[in-house]
Amino acid sequence: MFRIINFSSLIKLAVGLTVFFSIAVYALILHFSPTTSLFKLFSISSAVTALLIFLIGSNFTARRIWSLMRLFDGSLFPDINGAWEGEITFEGGQLTARAVIRQTLSHTQIDLHTPTSKSITLESTPVSESGQPRLYYVHRVTPQNPNWQIYTGSTLFDVRYVQVNGEKVLELSGHYYTNRKTNGRIRLRQIGGDCLQDVSYY
The missing domain is CATH 2.40.128 (Lipocalin)
Known part of the structure; x- marks a missing residue:
């Protein structure tokens, strides 16, 4: 069965973005505050994960992601909202x-x-x-x-x-x-x- 998008790919993308943005934010914090502990990285990654899940689950954001993905793959199920x-x-x-x-x-x-x-x-x-x-x-x-x-x-x-x-x-x-x-x-x-x-x- 074909769902609207490939959730396996979406989960991999979400994990990759979480790691990337968490490290980027942590590096930015280290630049301005070198004494920040590694524990902060885990807090940041949790917040980034929660934000990404919210964005993917939100209908407003999901439709924009969907439209963007259809630009690259016209075979995706159309937006029938x-x-x-x-x-x-x-x-x-x-x-x-x-x-x-x-x-x-x-x-x-x-x-x-x-x-x-x-x-x-x-x-x-x-x-x-x-x-x-x-x-x-x-x-x-x-x-x-x-x-x-x-x-x-x-x-x-x-x-x-x-x-x-x-x-x-x-x-x-x-x-x-x-x-x-x-x-x-x-x-x-x-x-x-x-x-x-x-x-x-x-």
Whole structure:
């Protein structure tokens, strides 16, 4: 399975940066205060490690690291954070749909809304199959009508760029299946990068 980035490489990079910056800061301190003990190096390395972990774990910083890494490796999974809209097609009809996606280096959360229901993510896994980015998505749907039963579904999204009015935008497209033995197709297109946008219908 292909995750967004290679965590083995990321950990090696974090360790290398920790050692480098810890020694550099310690050398700088020694330059101005030659009597500083070696114990300070361990304190500095702990602080540098904590800072690097915070930066890597922060969504704001992670997206910048991610964008930078995509400059060197275009095959990395695209950044799908933001607001989306499209439709759900099923036997006998179609519903408009809106979603907000919050994605970090370690997880992907999709909140999908239609005029009659809300869905939350139970599990999502970004993968690359023969160079094609895809997103496995398992969700729980809560209908607006309290008399309707809550159910679960799964979708395998193709993640691709499409041309819309001469502009290149990201699209998620795939078939869904539910435990109510229903199926259909979901298509969503990214309309913005704001992960805080309200996309609910009710």
